[in-house]
Amino acid sequence: MSLTSTDQPLLDARRITKTFGSLVACDAIDLVIQPGEIHALLGENGAGKSTFVKMLFGSLQPVSGEIFWKGRPVSISSPAVARSLGIGMVFQHFSLFDSLTAAENIALSLDKSIPLSDIASRARDIGEAYGLPLDPDALVGDLSVGERQRIEIIRCLLQEPDLIILDEPTSVLTPQEADRLFVTLERLRAEGKSILYISHRLEEVKRLCDRATVLRHGKVVAHCDPRKETAASLARMMVGTDIRIVHRNPPKGGDGEARPLLEIAGLSQPPRGPFSTALRDMQLVLHAGEIVGIAGVAGNGQGEFFEAVSGEVLQIAPDIVRIGGIAAGRAGISRRRELGAAFVPEERLGHGAVPELPLTDNLFLSRYATDSGTFLRGGALKVLAQNALQSAVKRIAKTMDVRKSGENPDASALSGGNLQKFIIGRELDRKPAVLVVNQPTWGVDAGASAHIRQALIDLARSGSAVLIISQDLDELLEICDRIAVMNHGTLSEALPIGEVTLEKIGLMMGGADAGHEIAGGM
Numbered sequence: 001m002s003l004t005s006t007d008q009p010l011l012d013a014r015r016i017t018k019t020f021g022s023l024v025a026c027d028a029i030d031l032v033i034q035p036g037e038i039h040a041l042l043g044e045n046g047a048g049k050s051t052f053v054k055m056l057f058g059s060l061q062p063v064s065g066e067i068f069w070k071g072r073p074v075s076i077s078s079p080a081v082a083r084s085l086g087i088g089m090v091f092q093h094f095s096l097f098d099s100l101t102a103a104e105n106i107a108l109s110l111d112k113s114i115p116l117s118d119i120a121s122r123a124r125d126i127g128e129a130y131g132l133p134l135d136p137d138a139l140v141g142d143l144s145v146g147e148r149q150r151i152e153i154i155r156c157l158l159q160e161p162d163l164i165i166l167d168e169p170t171s172v173l174t175p176q177e178a179d180r181l182f183v184t185l186e187r188l189r190a191e192g193k194s195i196l197y198i199s200h201r202l203e204e205v206k207r208l209c210d211r212a213t214v215l216r217h218g219k220v221v222a223h224c225d226p227r228k229e230t231a232a233s234l235a236r237m238m239v240g241t242d243i244r245i246v247h248r249n250p251p252k253g254g255d256g257e258a259r260p261l262l263e264i265a266g267l268s269q270p271p272r273g274p275f276s277t278a279l280r281d282m283q284l285v286l287h288a289g290e291i292v293g294i295a296g297v298a299g300n301g302q303g304e305f306f307e308a309v310s311g312e313v314l315q316i317a318p319d320i321v322r323i324g325g326i327a328a329g330r331a332g333i334s335r336r337r338e339l340g341a342a343f344v345p346e347e348r349l350g351h352g353a354v355p356e357l358p359l360t361d362n363l364f365l366s367r368y369a370t371d372s373g374t375f376l377r378g379g380a381l382k383v384l385a386q387n388a389l390q391s392a393v394k395r396i397a398k399t400m401d402v403r404k405s406g407e408n409p410d411a412s413a414l415s416g417g418n419l420q421k422f423i424i425g426r427e428l429d430r431k432p433a434v435l436v437v438n439q440p441t442w443g444v445d446a447g448a449s450a451h452i453r454q455a456l457i458d459l460a461r462s463g464s465a466v467l468i469i470s471q472d473l474d475e476l477l478e479i480c481d482r483i484a485v486m487n488h489g490t491l492s493e494a495l496p497i498g499e500v501t502l503e504k505i506g507l508m509m510g511g512a513d514a515g516h517e518i519a520g521g522m
């Protein structure tokens, strides 16, 4: 891209400020986006990135500042105004209805007069043109997070925007899906469209983006050319210091084999709907002190597996899932928690936390079965022990470095990464014997990811068993003792980390057995 001083910016935001109570989330932010550029917006969790882009999309209003669009001052009073100007946005948290199809969801944001069949065929065409394959008739509830994201992107592209804002688009994608998205974005750039790109993945920012603006505590601290920086120098600009390094601390060698804490034996399950994945004869044993990772392309049964292990879906026989040696396959999630297990699902808003409830209530909802003695008082009256809940929230916020405005905000008022730290901290605070986490660092910045990974390692080394389902292979290689691969509802043998290479895992993700038996067949 070559810019000259005569180029008129597509968007010129000047001194944009937003406060929430006494918190200045965005403090006089200046940002210029040129036509045909991919512009990165960087900053640690809570730096103000989402708040800023919500103002560009009209879902929040600045308290002061000006926005110029194609040289003219504009007031973006609502998302409808943003869309009519030519600004589209794909949010970090999707706003899709599970019980509707992809096409029906897209129709909700378009003119009511357009027939559904037209929308379905245009969505299919756009999907094909931009390398985003989508079945418009698929029910959203049956789709993986990556597939849901495609609906959001296609919904945005259908409106032919000049500026597309993408908030953390690759955090839910496999490396292959991310590569495909980059091709899509490069094609859009070549067509002269601009992209404002929020990401915590600094290597991809270096690869994809033409310029970057870095925020820290709501202020612009740097503008730079990310291709001339290193991932470490970008991270330093964001955080202000160097990022901590995760210490793996190898598991303690004990006498003989460590105790099995989570046992999955012969877990098979038919698909729950036309687009859900069947689970086929899965076997896995986790021992005290170890971290086991499950790699795999999204939509290969990870969601179904999590539901089966957590007790959201019950098994046909009790001994298919054992927690601490006790058969729990017919037990619901509360009973499994009582047996010492804790669970962190993939979607933090709506599943991991109730957005419109304060953190204390969100803490209580996951802990009442196991900690009623601490969090309920008044005997049979069962009154919430607000002081105990508040001090637990304070403790979790301190341990996990959760940055929030106020003592006890609603979950929805936390930035995405800070909510993730809170949810993981809420479960770690119980010191569970077994922790099962689906995508532990989705949307979490480099510093906070290191914090979470270290906390998971420390939990395992204190004698618990930790199971991590993650699409981030680097993450799994960094912290796991063994890694298994999920593919088409089967689970491979969990290989010791010393025997694992990226290439081998990649092959197994694609279905090859890489020289090891892949359990399967129903």
Ligand SMILES: Nc1ncnc2c1ncn2[C@@H]1O[C@H](COP(=O)(O)OP(=O)(O)OP(=O)(O)O)[C@@H](O)[C@H]1O
Binding pocket: 020, 023, 025, 043, 044, 045, 046, 047, 048, 049, 050, 051, 052, 403, 404, 405, 409, 412, 413, 414, 415, 416, 417, 418, 443, 445
């Ligand atoms: N509705 C709200 N009410 C109160 N505070 C809010 C609200 N929305 C955001 N905040 C606060 O504003 C600050 C900036 O949050 P924002 O979501 O913009 O950060 P972010 O840079 O996008 O973080 P992340 O990378 O974690 O998504 C945070 O301290 C957050 O707690």
